[in-house]
Amino acid sequence: MTPACWEWSGARTARGYGRVRIGRREFGAHRVALVVATGKPLGDGAHACHACDTPPCVNPGHLFHGDAKVNALDMISKGRRVITPCVGENNGQSKLTEADVRWMRAHPEVDHSSVASALGVSVSLVRQVRRGVGWRWVA
Numbered sequence: 480m481t482p483a484c485w486e487w488s489g490a491r492t493a494r495g496y497g498r499v500r501i502g503r504r505e506f507g508a509h510r511v512a513l514v515v516a517t518g519k520p521l522g523d524g525a526h527a528c529h530a531c532d533t534p535p536c537v538n539p540g541h542l543f544h545g546d547a548k549v550n551a552l553d554m555i556s557k558g559r560r561v562i563t564p565c566v567g568e569n570n571g572q573s574k575l576t577e578a579d580v581r582w583m584r585a586h587p588e589v590d591h592s593s594v595a596s597a598l599g600v601s602v603s604l605v606r607q608v609r610r611g612v613g614w615r616w617v618a
């Protein structure tokens with residue numbers, strides 16, 4: 480990726496993300512940067528995630544589309560650290576989905592605690608799911 484972060488010099492949110500006003504609405508500068516650069520829209524549940532872990536960064540080369548949990552899992556499976564700003568937007572309140580369950584069973588090489596922190600669930604839940612104690616109905 481392009482090495483340098485492009486730090487947003489305008490207004491920022493409390494969490495450090497750049498803010499940009501378009502008409503009467505305010506948007507995350509990183510989200511706008513990603514949409515402009517790729518031409519792909521971001522839906523309400525979609526995230527513009529930072530590969531560089533720098534919230535004010537608006538370098539499109541450091542941004543990618545994604546769902547928070549999917550991206551966190553993707554990072555782990557590639558042996559990279561979890562990108563906390565994206566995971567944090569879910570507040571750790573996320574419940575498991577069938578896709579999560581299938582993923583954690585299909586990637587036994589990823590340790591319980593990494594999966595747990597990515598999905599915002601407890602380590603014991605991950606262990607149970609992998610043992611087939613929970614979520615038995617998911618093939």
Ligand SMILES: [Zn+2]
Nearest residue numbers: 484531536541
């Ligand atoms: Zn960056």
